Amino acid sequence: MLALVMNDAPCLATDHPNPKRARGEALVRVLRAGICDTDLQLARGYMGFRGVLGHELVGLVVEADDVGWIGKRVVSDINAGCGDCPDCRDGNSHHCPTRSVLGILNRDGCIAEWFVIPEGCLVEVPASLDDDKAVFAEPLAAALHVLDSIPPGADHAVVLGDGKLGLLTALALQSSGVRVTLIGHHARKLAIATAAGVEVSLSSEGLGRAAVVVEATGSRQGLCEALHLTKPQGTLVLKTTVADPLLVDLSPAVVDEIRIVGSRCGDLARALHALANGAVDPLPLVDARFPIEQAHQALARAAEKGILKVLVDFPQR
Amino acid sequence: MLALVMNDAPCLATDHPNPKRARGEALVRVLRAGICDTDLQLARGYMGFRGVLGHELVGLVVEADDVGWIGKRVVSDINAGCGDCPDCRDGNSHHCPTRSVLGILNRDGCIAEWFVIPEGCLVEVPASLDDDKAVFAEPLAAALHVLDSIPPGADHAVVLGDGKLGLLTALALQSSGVRVTLIGHHARKLAIATAAGVEVSLSSEGLGRAAVVVEATGSRQGLCEALHLTKPQGTLVLKTTVADPLLVDLSPAVVDEIRIVGSRCGDLARALHALANGAVDPLPLVDARFPIEQAHQALARAAEKGILKVLVDFPQR
Numbered sequence: 001m002l003a004l005v006m007n008d009a010p011c012l013a014t015d016h017p018n019p020k021r022a023r024g025e026a027l028v029r030v031l032r033a034g035i036c037d038t039d040l041q042l043a044r045g046y047m048g049f050r051g052v053l054g055h056e057l058v059g060l061v062v063e064a065d066d067v068g069w070i071g072k073r074v075v076s077d078i079n080a081g082c083g084d085c086p087d088c089r090d091g092n093s094h095h096c097p098t099r100s101v102l103g104i105l106n107r108d109g110c111i112a113e114w115f116v117i118p119e120g121c122l123v124e125v126p127a128s129l130d131d132d133k134a135v136f137a138e139p140l141a142a143a144l145h146v147l148d149s150i151p152p153g154a155d156h157a158v159v160l161g162d163g164k165l166g167l168l169t170a171l172a173l174q175s176s177g178v179r180v181t182l183i184g185h186h187a188r189k190l191a192i193a194t195a196a197g198v199e200v201s202l203s204s205e206g207l208g209r210a211a212v213v214v215e216a217t218g219s220r221q222g223l224c225e226a227l228h229l230t231k232p233q234g235t236l237v238l239k240t241t242v243a244d245p246l247l248v249d250l251s252p253a254v255v256d257e258i259r260i261v262g263s264r265c266g267d268l269a270r271a272l273h274a275l276a277n278g279a280v281d282p283l284p285l286v287d288a289r290f291p292i293e294q295a296h297q298a299l300a301r302a303a304e305k306g307i308l309k310v311l312v313d314f315p316q317r
Numbered sequence: 318m319l320a321l322v323m324n325d326a327p328c329l330a331t332d333h334p335n336p337k338r339a340r341g342e343a344l345v346r347v348l349r350a351g352i353c354d355t356d357l358q359l360a361r362g363y364m365g366f367r368g369v370l371g372h373e374l375v376g377l378v379v380e381a382d383d384v385g386w387i388g389k390r391v392v393s394d395i396n397a398g399c400g401d402c403p404d405c406r407d408g409n410s411h412h413c414p415t416r417s418v419l420g421i422l423n424r425d426g427c428i429a430e431w432f433v434i435p436e437g438c439l440v441e442v443p444a445s446l447d448d449d450k451a452v453f454a455e456p457l458a459a460a461l462h463v464l465d466s467i468p469p470g471a472d473h474a475v476v477l478g479d480g481k482l483g484l485l486t487a488l489a490l491q492s493s494g495v496r497v498t499l500i501g502h503h504a505r506k507l508a509i510a511t512a513a514g515v516e517v518s519l520s521s522e523g524l525g526r527a528a529v530v531v532e533a534t535g536s537r538q539g540l541c542e543a544l545h546l547t548k549p550q551g552t553l554v555l556k557t558t559v560a561d562p563l564l565v566d567l568s569p570a571v572v573d574e575i576r577i578v579g580s581r582c583g584d585l586a587r588a589l590h591a592l593a594n595g596a597v598d599p600l601p602l603v604d605a606r607f608p609i610e611q612a613h614q615a616l617a618r619a620a621e622k623g624i625l626k627v628l629v630d631f632p633q634r
Contacts, residue, residue: 087549095549095573149574223567232404232412238571250540250565254555254579256412257466262571 003052003112004295004312010043010053012296019108019116021063024083026119028059028074030292032131033111033312035302036139037164037218037240038104043299047105053299054111054312055103058134064119075137075268076110077121078102093120094265111295111312123268126276135311136282137271139165142239143172144274145266149237150212154178157212160204160226162189164308165239166216167285170198173214175279181207186306192284204229214239223248232256237263285309320369320429321612321629327360327370329613336425336433341400343386343436345376345393347609349448350428350629352619353456354481354535354557355421360616364422370616371428371629372420375451381436392454392585393427394438395419410437411582428612428629440585443593452628453599454588456482459556460489461591462583466554467529471495474529477521477543479506481625482556483533484602487515490531492596498524503623509601521546531556540565549573554580602626 003016021027034056042049055078061069080100081093088096102117103109125134146169150157155178159170162184170182170193181199184190190200201207204225211234215226218240227248230236236258253260274280289311290298302310320333338344351373359366372395378386397417398410405413419434420426442451463486467474472495476487479501487499487510498516501507507517518524521542528551532543535557544565547553553575570577591597606628607615619627 092550097549149576232414233409238567240571248565248567250555250577250579253577254557254581257579257581259466259579260567260570260577262567262574262576264571264574 001113002292002295004054004299006043006049006051006053010296010299012293016052016112019114021116024065024118024120025116026064026069026122027062027114027116028076028110029062029114030057030059030110030112030314031073032135032314033057034135034139035111035298035310035312039299040303042104049104051103052108052110052112052115053103054109055101056135056138057110058125058131058137059110059115061122062114066119069119069122072122073125073134074122075125075134075272076102076117077123077265077268078104078138079265080107080118080121083118083120111292113292113314123272125272129272129276132286132311133275133282134272136168136275136309137268139168140172140274140280140282141266141268141271142264143169143266144176144270145263146173146214146237146239147176147178148266149261149263150235154212154235156181156210157214158183158204158207158210158229159214159216160222160229161215161217162186162193163216164285166214167193167308168282169214169216169239171196171280171282172274174198175274178212181210183207188306189308195284196281210234213237216240220248227252227258230256230258232258234258236260239263282309286311289313291315318430319609319612321371321616323360323366323368323370327613327616329610333369333429336431338380338433341382341435341437342433343381343439344379344431344433345391345427346379346431347374347376347427347429347631348390349452349631350374351452351456352428352615352627352629356616357620359421366421368420369425369427369429369432370420371426372418373452373455374427375442375448375454376427376432378439379431383436386436386439389439390442390451391439392442392451392589393419393434394440394582394585395421395455396582397424397435397438400435400437428609430609430631440589442589446589446593449603449628450592450599451589453485453592453602453626454585456485457489457591457597457599458583458585458588459581460486460583461493461587462580463490463531463554463556464493464495465583466578466580467552471529471552473498473527474531475500475521475524475527475546476531476533477539477546478532478534479503479510480533481602483531484510484625485599486531486533486556488513488597488599489591491515492591495529498527500524505623506625512601513598527551530554533557537565544569544575547573547575550575552576552578554578556580599626603628606630608632
């Protein structure tokens, strides 16, 4: 099959072996995939990943143990827990210590014609939601997951960074009733947020400190800035993983008793709901699309400065 | 008066001007003072502090606007808020943006015959509590304050570091019903914790990850170790401020969604209560004592490797 494979460098394979479904897994034919900054990091060597890239998708279930899944249009949680450890038994497979992660850790991803994933990871897509929106379920779930890390009733947040994740987080929080100030450097991107009612700024200067700050730049400078933007006893949500160590002086966090919370994957059903009811419209973030045959070019375009979401299309059958 | 003063280096002044009480402040004659690692950091240039060192004390009120204070034996909160900002009006003067901090920031400290502090900072010491124990109120309050940063109902914590603050934190948590595992390198210090029922270990190897970890080494290595010792979605409390930047790779905090919480000063009344009812006995931590005339030697002794608490005695009148 066609697949975007990371070995020493990423390249398009035309004869990659079709995935084999294990017991409890579904075989999914991919309809649409998205490229995330994590894919770009992995393509640069982050985590030493080898295999098929990609973890944002919408697809059709082709085979499954539970025949009820067959033919269903789905998105997929990317964390495939062992199903047997205390975390998994607590419904917390996102932190299963032996989990595989779709296209990130010990599991081939979804920038390929087919992939396999435990059936428990699948979530059906509402018929009303088209593929271009549904493919945002995974990153939007991660963006909405910030709500789980901030104090209940928080009414304002500053989001640092107007990349894909920062923008989506700003839209997600704003749609959930949290007033957002998004700080970024790109007028074009900030305009997307403005259209959704988000307050935007080209700089943090003069903004004052906020009780909730989300760091979505993934840079050391951004993290330092975020620390200084957070009010004493406030919450700083770390949203990005990067290939380079995030070195930072944490002394201000002690003096100001700041709560720094790492935040990763979220609940796909919540994201599908926000997409289906129009609370979040991700389409302005789509900057380019390529057929799977040009997946390598898609990756290159996604890595260009200033480019937001790049989608990968698959042939309709 | 006699005072331990930091200019370009710390030195004992014999003719330091007596402090002048402003409106709302009390003039306090010092009975006993303690030396903290923060004093050692300040003496090395941390925060560029200039003035009288010291913020751990028990003293007698000599003058005050509220005559009810006069003659009372007291300890003192070290944070002197402006009294007028939103933080102060919320009773949160620990985070007043223009606060002075006793012996740390814009306010002369208490390793001196007299010092002044707002009356609102004073807390009376129970008659049953002797000076040697009462002088631990400030650091024990900081240690007990860790309880305010961990999830309610937490039943186990790992404390990293068997210095003064690590030991006191271990004793404080254990006395509050949290089972503690203290990791340190000094058999003599660990024995103090063992006597209080704390589980101890010379290494974190083989311990497994914990839902609550307190970093009290103040070293970068300790912080990295603490991050890896914290369970996914667990709480890592940062307890130490240091002169050098605490540079650390925070990526694991994102992947494991760890909550990192800075923790500084606590509630003196809570600490006095724990000292008075014997829940925490700090006396095994006292390694040396010097008269105020030898305060410089006291500081030097406190800086020696492996030394725990050094007290400074003042003449009885």
